[in-house]
Amino acid sequence: MKNVILDVDTGIDDALALSYAVHSPELNILGVTTTFGNISASEATRNTLQLLKVLGAEDIPVYQGVNQTFAGHEPADKATSIHGENGIGDAQLPAADKKAEDMIAHDFIISSVHKYPNDITIITTGTQGNLARAIQKDPQIVHLVKDVILMGGAVTVPGNITPYAEANIYHDPEAAQFTFQSGIPMTFVGLDVTMKTLLKRTVLDEWREKDTLLSRSLADMCDFYMDAYARNNPELNGCALHDPLTVGIAIDPSFVKTKTMSVNVKTEGAEKGQTVGIENPEGNIKVCLEVDVDRFVEHFLDWVCLSLIKN
Numbered sequence: 001m002k003n004v005i006l007d008v009d010t011g012i013d014d015a016l017a018l019s020y021a022v023h024s025p026e027l028n029i030l031g032v033t034t035t036f037g038n039i040s041a042s043e044a045t046r047n048t049l050q051l052l053k054v055l056g057a058e059d060i061p062v063y064q065g066v067n068q069t070f071a072g073h074e075p076a077d078k079a080t081s082i083h084g085e086n087g088i089g090d091a092q093l094p095a096a097d098k099k100a101e102d103m104i105a106h107d108f109i110i111s112s113v114h115k116y117p118n119d120i121t122i123i124t125t126g127t128q129g130n131l132a133r134a135i136q137k138d139p140q141i142v143h144l145v146k147d148v149i150l151m152g153g154a155v156t157v158p159g160n161i162t163p164y165a166e167a168n169i170y171h172d173p174e175a176a177q178f179t180f181q182s183g184i185p186m187t188f189v190g191l192d193v194t195m196k197t198l199l200k201r202t203v204l205d206e207w208r209e210k211d212t213l214l215s216r217s218l219a220d221m222c223d224f225y226m227d228a229y230a231r232n233n234p235e236l237n238g239c240a241l242h243d244p245l246t247v248g249i250a251i252d253p254s255f256v257k258t259k260t261m262s263v264n265v266k267t268e269g270a271e272k273g274q275t276v277g278i279e280n281p282e283g284n285i286k287v288c289l290e291v292d293v294d295r296f297v298e299h300f301l302d303w304v305c306l307s308l309i310k311n
């Protein structure tokens, strides 16, 4: 089993990623860290704890991150039109029984990496502050992390929050730039591949028929998400599985083909949040450029469906 930490801003597609990861026999989730992005860090914590309860996985500890950008600013507005006022498409989940742990997210990352040297993969699907703060506090971890699988950015296609920038990078560009430049080994899962991985609306009817709390909740969340996609990307007739693809790659790296690059983030001006990739065989970042869409989506649906039946 692969030891993983999931770093999330739960978020509808983060919720799908967690649902995919939790019952995977290939992954051992050591903990979930939360950050701001789609919503504030505390809202991400609330959503994560509630979802883990619905998933029957309340034993997985949750660690909240700092609700400030790496440069020390308040987070920008929430992504209400895409993820709803509560971050999960206004789906109502039962209150969690547990709270977040006392340790702050970046300290949990540092202590886990030392406990399992070269045996931890960090899957990150929100802004990069937790990882950036962990590296800033203990630069040694750069050499002790097996891989960071990051959803964010784009090197060959336009952005989604501005013509230049993808949302996770845009909301904390300094954190992303610091992380990318640190030399930490990374698999960069950007819009180049995630915009090809589509969940079709017809799947939601099948989920609803299973009639479990999880199946109804995820279908409600995805309906909200797909309405947003219908407004912004009507040609897709569904929604992109951005965050689940990172989990898929942790399970089976052969879902994607990569090129080794160095990646720079623009932190200011109209192009703020743009990620510029330059091919570099000595670089630390494997940028995903191709994805086996059918095989990945089928795998995702199989495993999420198992969760739906159980929960």
Ligand code: BDR
Residues within 6 Å of the ligand: 011, 012, 013, 014, 037, 038, 079, 082, 125, 126, 151, 160, 166, 167, 168, 242, 243
């Ligand atoms: C990314 O931004 C967030 O809105 C999603 O959860 C995903 O992580 C897509 O650009």
Ligand code: CA
Residues within 6 Å of the ligand: 008, 009, 010, 011, 013, 014, 037, 038, 125, 126, 243
């Ligand atoms: Ca996310």
